C-alpha cells in the first residue's frame with residue numbers, strides 16, 4: 001500500500017513536472033527574501049543566462065540571452081533568445097514583465113505571449129547589483145507540489161568567478177539548492193545570436 005502511494009506520488013510529480021517543465025518539489029513554495037529597494041530601470045537591458053535550474057522548457061538551450069526594455073507605455077518588454085544545442089535552431093520568445101505592487105518591489109511576473117500556451121509566471125529578483133549579476137526565482141504551487149525555477153543572469157557572457165560567487169551568496173542566503181543548477185553554454189554563440 002505504502003509502495004503504491006509512493007508510486008502515485010511519483011506519477012503525480014512526473015505529471016506536474018511535465019506540465020510545468022520545471023523541478024517539482026514536495027511541499028509549497030518556500031519563503032524567499034526579495035529585494036527592499038529594487039530599481040527596475042537599472043535592471044533593464046541585456047542579460048546572459050549563466051546558470052539555470054534544469055527545466056524541460058529550456059532543454060538543450062544554449063546562448064540564452066534576455067533583453068528587457070521599457071516600452072514607453074508603462075510596460076516592460078522581454079525578448080529571450082536561445083539556440084537549441086542539438087538542432088542549431090534559433091528561437092525568439094517575447095513577453096512582458098509586470099511590476100505588480102510598488103515600483104521598488106522585486107516580486108514581478110513574466111508572461112510569454114509568443115508561445116503556444118501563454119504562461120504567466122512569478123519572476124522574483126532575489127538579488128542583483130544591476131551591473132554584474134542577478135538571481136531570479138520562480139515558484140508556483142500545485143497542490144502538494146511546487147515547481148521551482150531559478151536563474152543566474154550575468155551582464156557578461158563569461159562572468160568572473162568573483163561575480164558568480166556574489167550570485168551564489170544570494171542563492172545560499174535564500175536556502176536554494178545548488179544541486180539543480182546547470183551551466184548555460186555561452187560559447188561559440190556567434191555575434192548573430194547576440195542581438
Ligand SMILES: *[C@@H]1O[C@H](CO)[C@@H](O)[C@H](O)[C@H]1NC(C)=O
Pocket residue numbers: 158159160161187
Ligand atoms: C572565461 O573566463 C575564464 C577566466 O575568467 C577563462 O579561463 C575562460 O577561458 C573563459 N572562457 C570563455 C569561453 O571565454
Ligand SMILES: *[C@@H]1O[C@H](CO)[C@@H](O)[C@H](O)[C@H]1NC(C)=O
Pocket residue numbers: 045046067068069194195
Ligand atoms: C534590446 O532591445 C531594444 C529594443 O528592441 C533594442 O533597441 C536594443 O538594441 C536591444 N539591446 C540589446 C543589447 O540587444
